[in-house]
Amino acid sequence: MKVVVLNGSPKGDKSVTMQYVKFLQKKRPDVDFEIVPVARRMKAIERRDEEFQGIIEKVRVADAVLWAFPLYVCLVHSGYKRFIELVFERGAHGAFEGKYAASLSTSIHFFDHTAHSYIHAVCDDLGMAYVGAYPAEMRDLFEEEERERLLGFADQLRDTVERGIPTARRFPPLQHTGFEYAPSDPQSAVDTGSKKVLILTDADAADGNLARMVERLAASFAGGVQVANLHAIGMSGPCLGCCKCGPDYECAYTGKDSFIDFYNTNVKTADIIVFAGAMRDRHLSSTWRMFLERGFFNTHTPTLMGKQFGLVISGPAGQMPDMRQALEGYVEWQHANLVDVVTDEDGDSSRIDALLDALAARLVQCAEAGYVRPLSFLGVGGMKIFRDEIWGHLRFVFQADHQAFKRLGVYDFPQRDWKTRLLNAVVLPLTRIPAVRKRFRNDIRDGIFAPQARVVEEA
Ligand SMILES: Cc1cc2nc3c(=O)[nH]c(=O)nc-3n(C[C@H](O)[C@H](O)[C@H](O)COP(=O)(O)O)c2cc1C
Numbered sequence: 070m071k072v073v074v075l076n077g078s079p080k081g082d083k084s085v086t087m088q089y090v091k092f093l094q095k096k097r098p099d100v101d102f103e104i105v106p107v108a109r110r111m112k113a114i115e116r117r118d119e120e121f122q123g124i125i126e127k128v129r130v131a132d133a134v135l136w137a138f139p140l141y142v143c144l145v146h147s148g149y150k151r152f153i154e155l156v157f158e159r160g161a162h163g164a165f166e167g168k169y170a171a172s173l174s175t176s177i178h179f180f181d182h183t184a185h186s187y188i189h190a191v192c193d194d195l196g197m198a199y200v201g202a203y204p205a206e207m208r209d210l211f212e213e214e215e216r217e218r219l220l221g222f223a224d225q226l227r228d229t230v231e232r233g234i235p236t237a238r239r240f241p242p243l244q245h246t247g248f249e250y251a252p253s254d255p256q257s258a259v260d261t262g263s264k265k266v267l268i269l270t271d272a273d274a275a276d277g278n279l280a281r282m283v284e285r286l287a288a289s290f291a292g293g294v295q296v297a298n299l300h301a302i303g304m305s306g307p308c309l310g311c312c313k314c315g316p317d318y319e320c321a322y323t324g325k326d327s328f329i330d331f332y333n334t335n336v337k338t339a340d341i342i343v344f345a346g347a348m349r350d351r352h353l354s355s356t357w358r359m360f361l362e363r364g365f366f367n368t369h370t371p372t373l374m375g376k377q378f379g380l381v382i383s384g385p386a387g388q389m390p391d392m393r394q395a396l397e398g399y400v401e402w403q404h405a406n407l408v409d410v411v412t413d414e415d416g417d418s419s420r421i422d423a424l425l426d427a428l429a430a431r432l433v434q435c436a437e438a439g440y441v442r443p444l445s446f447l448g449v450g451g452m453k454i455f456r457d458e459i460w461g462h463l464r465f466v467f468q469a470d471h472q473a474f475k476r477l478g479v480y481d482f483p484q485r486d487w488k489t490r491l492l493n494a495v496v497l498p499l500t501r502i503p504a505v506r507k508r509f510r511n512d513i514r515d516g517i518f519a520p521q522a523r524v525v526e527e528a
Contacts, residue, residue, distance in 0.1 A: 070227055073131040074104045075124075077138025077149035079310045081109035085207050086139050086175040092210060093223045100227055102135070103127065111148030111307075115155060124152075125161045133169035133230050134197070136188045139207075139310070140176035142365055143395040144184050147307045147358035153191055154349050166196035169230045173203040173222070177458050179451055180398050186391035190240040190351040198236040200229045208462065243351070243385045248416040250278040252285040255422070259429050261292035264436045267339035268381075271299040271356040276347040278413045279383040283345045285422060286381060286411075289429035297335065299356050303327030308362040315466040320366035328363050336364075341377045341432045342405075344396070348384025352392050361399065369455045370473040373403040377436045379428050380410040387414055394447065401448025402455075406441040408432050456480060 078084030087104060094102045105124050107114065114120045128134055138145045145153075156162055172188040174181050185202035192199040203222045209215035229236070268287060272280040287294045305326035313321045320329055336342065346353035364372075378400045386393060393410065400407040408431045411424045435441075444452070456479050459470045474480055484490070500509045 070099070070133070070230060071101045071103065071131045072133045072135050072226070073127050074102050074135045074137050075149075075152070076104050076106045077108045077136065077145050079108045079141075079146050079148060079307060081106050084139065084310075086137050086173065088210055089173060089175060089205060089219060090135070090137050092216065092219065096220055097223050097227070100223065103131075104137075107152045108138070108146040108148035108307075111151050114152065118159075121155060121159065121161075125156075125164045128168070129164040131168065133171065133200075133226060134165065135226070136170065136172040136192075138172070138174055138184070138188075140174060140179065140181050140184055141308060141310070141358070142361040143180035143399055144187060144352060144358060146310070147355045147362055150349075150352065150358045151355035154355055156195070157350055162195050165192075168197050169200055169226070169236075170195075170197040171200040171203070171222075171226050173205065175205050175207040175209075177454055177463075178204065178206055179402075179454050180395050183391040183395040183398070186239075187351055190389065190391075193238050193240045194242065194350065199239070200226050200236055240351075241388075243388050245385060246414070246416050248278075248413060250281050250413050250421055251418045252281050252422055253419065255285070255289050255426060258289055258291035259426075259433050261290050261294070261341075261433055262437065264292075264340040264433060265338060266290055266292075266294040266341045266343075266432075267335055268294060268296045268343040268345055269299060269336075269360070270296065270345040270381075271354050271360075272345065272347065273300065276383060279345060279347045279381070282381050282383065282411070282413065282421065282425065286343065286345075286379075286425045286429060289426050290433070295335065295339075297331070299360050302331045302360075304359055304363055307359050308365055312466055314366045314368055314469075316468045318366055318368065318370075318469050320363075322363070322366075329366060332364060332366075337372055339376065340436045341379070342373065343379040343381055343428075343432075345381040346383070348382065348386060348389070348392075351389050353382070353396075368467050369459060369470045371403045371405075371477075373405050375439070375441055376403070376405045377432045378403075378405050378407045379432055380407070381425075381428075382410065382412045384412070385414060386410070386412045397445075398447040398451060401444050402451050404441065404444070404448070406435055408435055452479060456482075 074090050076084065076087060078086050090102055090104055105127060114124065138149055170192040172185050174184060181204040185204060189199050268283055270279065270283045272283060283296060287296055303326045309321055311321050313319065323329060346357045380396060397407055409428050411421065411428050413421060415421060456474065459467055459474050460480060464471045500506050
């Protein structure tokens, strides 16, 4: 059985993810796992069609495709995303159709679930039979139990392919409306006062709706609004995954292109930031990916704390809730406030006008009030992962994060809550006495609510 492994790491062969695949190559010699570098060679693959077609030919003759990738800021690397875009743009999807597929990631589990959803959705769009995901933690390979589990995944894939077992489609085809947004002039514009507004867009000539939405939103603000196109902010290449930024935020691109300067002087200083993008396949474009992953020169440290965020998306975003979740996760990691998401899905120009006006007004209102909603599971859970990783295994590399996390109070352990510790150490054992336990069980509800009620009473 032949499995083409599409390597999504910008590190090529020196990739953690590929060690998982190489382990499978050794342990399952009956399966021919052929690794094809994709993310690392993306510039060449895009430039030289014969290289692209060579990969497509390998897919065509394979029994299955293994999408093997690291997580790069809540999704796959921009080079990998670009490859997927090219498959559709160059009409190469026929090579994938009817083939089995599976996905394998390594990461620290920060939004690996939505990255696998993305790949699953792409497989569904390519007419592939998606067998399943293997979201490994990057250190899993060190554990005997995890190595066994990995072999189990390979066996599942092999058995499914060999026995021709059908698999379920998860994502219905995207419905594009073909609607053309025709904005009208805003009746009034919201005064931005001292607040600095930055709209970042990747609109190119083909993105008429997005360009018009951006223009219309910019016109809804009275006062200076900076609109920056990601194609023109000086990103000369994608994140290399080298982690040179780890010790002191110094990126390998420092002094080599103008992205870092742009980020520091325009993004970090804005009060209101709008991300505007058109969907390419099931997510925002590879250009947006590049922007987000290049922002990783700040490593895991939030740099946009307290800022107001808006999202403007052209395309069927509502049909891909995982995309929205990943973007929400990004904003929550930044400890910023996502005010709203406006898309062109309504198919009604006057309604989009009204939503853009409302977005502008609410962004300014929230900025003036300094309102940031509490983090949800996405941000709280994510920060706990970062807290534990930077405290532990990753501190050695990400030393700048460690200093920042100390400063920002991310390290919320050991918990010095003496009242709770005393309660757990002294009173908790008493509740094991049957008579006390009976009384305690009856009192649990009031015990939880009463202190909250006292706060309300005293308010
Ligand atoms: C720029 C960058 C962004 C990353 N983003 C994420 C992320 O969003 N979620 C996560 O769980 N891990 C993230 N990681 C961790 C990598 O996914 C992890 O180290 C992976 O094992 C690297 O695999 P590779 O060596 O095959 O490239 C990131 C690492 C880098 C360098």
